[in-house]
Amino acid sequence: MSEIFSGSFTQQEPIPEDAIEAALAVLRHGRLHRYNVAAGEVGEVALLEQEFAAQMGARYCLAVASGGYALATALRAVGVGHSDTVLTNAFTLAPVPGAIAAVGARPVFVEVTEDLTIDLEDLAAKARQAKVLMLSHMRGHLCDMDRLMEICDAAGITVIEDCAHTMGASWNGVKSGRHGAIGCYSCQTYKHVNAGEGGLLITDDEEIAARAIMLSGSYMLYGRHLAAPGPEVFERVKYETPNISGRMDNLRAAILRPQLRNLDAQVARWNERYRTLEDGLRGTPGLTVVERPAAEVYVGSSFQFLLLDWAEGAVQAVLDRCAARGVELKWFGVPEPVAFTSRYDSWRYADTPRLPQSDRILAGIIDMRVPLTFSLEDCAQIARIIRAEASAVYQSG
Ligand SMILES: Cc1ncc(COP(=O)(O)O)c(C=O)c1O
Numbered sequence: 001m002s003e004i005f006s007g008s009f010t011q012q013e014p015i016p017e018d019a020i021e022a023a024l025a026v027l028r029h030g031r032l033h034r035y036n037v038a039a040g041e042v043g044e045v046a047l048l049e050q051e052f053a054a055q056m057g058a059r060y061c062l063a064v065a066s067g068g069y070a071l072a073t074a075l076r077a078v079g080v081g082h083s084d085t086v087l088t089n090a091f092t093l094a095p096v097p098g099a100i101a102a103v104g105a106r107p108v109f110v111e112v113t114e115d116l117t118i119d120l121e122d123l124a125a126k127a128r129q130a131k132v133l134m135l136s137h138m139r140g141h142l143c144d145m146d147r148l149m150e151i152c153d154a155a156g157i158t159v160i161e162d163c164a165h166t167m168g169a170s171w172n173g174v175k176s177g178r179h180g181a182i183g184c185y186s187c188q189t190y191k192h193v194n195a196g197e198g199g200l201l202i203t204d205d206e207e208i209a210a211r212a213i214m215l216s217g218s219y220m221l222y223g224r225h226l227a228a229p230g231p232e233v234f235e236r237v238k239y240e241t242p243n244i245s246g247r248m249d250n251l252r253a254a255i256l257r258p259q260l261r262n263l264d265a266q267v268a269r270w271n272e273r274y275r276t277l278e279d280g281l282r283g284t285p286g287l288t289v290v291e292r293p294a295a296e297v298y299v300g301s302s303f304q305f306l307l308l309d310w311a312e313g314a315v316q317a318v319l320d321r322c323a324a325r326g327v328e329l330k331w332f333g334v335p336e337p338v339a340f341t342s343r344y345d346s347w348r349y350a351d352t353p354r355l356p357q358s359d360r361i362l363a364g365i366i367d368m369r370v371p372l373t374f375s376l377e378d379c380a381q382i383a384r385i386i387r388a389e390a391s392a393v394y395q396s397g
Helices: 017-029 044-056 067-077 095-102 120-129 145-155 206-217 231-237 250-261 263-281 312-324 356-362 376-396
Strands: 060-064 085-089 106-110 132-136 158-162 182-186 199-203 302-306 365-369
Touching (some): 044 060, 044 250, 060 250, 067 132, 067 158, 067 199, 095 132, 106 120, 120 145, 199 206, 250 263, 263 302, 263 376
Parallel strands (some): 158 182
Antiparallel strands (some): 060 199, 182 199, 302 365
């Protein structure tokens, strides 16, 4: 009898009790809007921003409605607008090119490597095509950030980091989101802290911070922020920065603050699960495990492996056989995008040429969520199932 996995790949852990208590306190007093505070009170959103800025070692932080909103706000805050071009990863998800399109700009996609990171040679070759790089640390894979910053600094490119999958990660001891001018994070249910929806933006640049705060819908209430520049900086930008409302509210901030305090412990739990999957899958014939560089501290909240150069039918057979045994895998090579999966050629508004290197790699990427509701034994079982099914298909081919 072959074993069947019965866990849910989309079930996150419950919200911790201290976060529930904090949320109830906000619900009981009713002041949910971030600027609705009693005399002398500091709101949950302002406290969240202050704490996240300190946690990341950043001067400024802004909490917003979503990670995608943080990305679009970052682009606006550095002056990207109509008919500009923005470099970004060919391997990412729809909110990234979507944020670029939201400001009227056009994405220029950079190839992906077999390490699932941005191809730095292709980036260097395309460096003249844009003044901004929106770097997506897709599925938590960090490229050589030192080399990337050298390329971008030499070309005068401003880097905005999409850290939706790297909250809690670092490269060579520098936290993800602290290499570029701006780091953007998502607090959506499937990410590393769960507020349902939400985003965080950090920067050390006072004008970027002031513009982002005005953009998010601060009216003239920016004085209620704790992780913001002084009023003289707002004087320079407040009449020329439009309000594009996308604030975070006190309820979400209350839920997030206790979760952020526990981030490192959660990262350790994710990585135990990641390593269990890695150990179980390494050495499977025809299957490539993505090797992680020593300089990278990652957060194993998802797992990818490659079935590189496999025939489409064979990949589909692995997916079907795993699904029949309860293991839900996503495939970036699927001809029509399903659920959260999509590819650069699905974003037809970008009107992009084909990227042969990325096409080959995307055709082989298999992706899996790793929620913390999975035990280590669950992860070992999932790896056994994938190993058995991939081996069976490979050996019959
Ligand atoms: C790579 C990546 N960047 C950005 C986002 C945007 O985050 P949000 O859903 O909070 O808008 C997501 C969300 O799925 C994502 O996967």
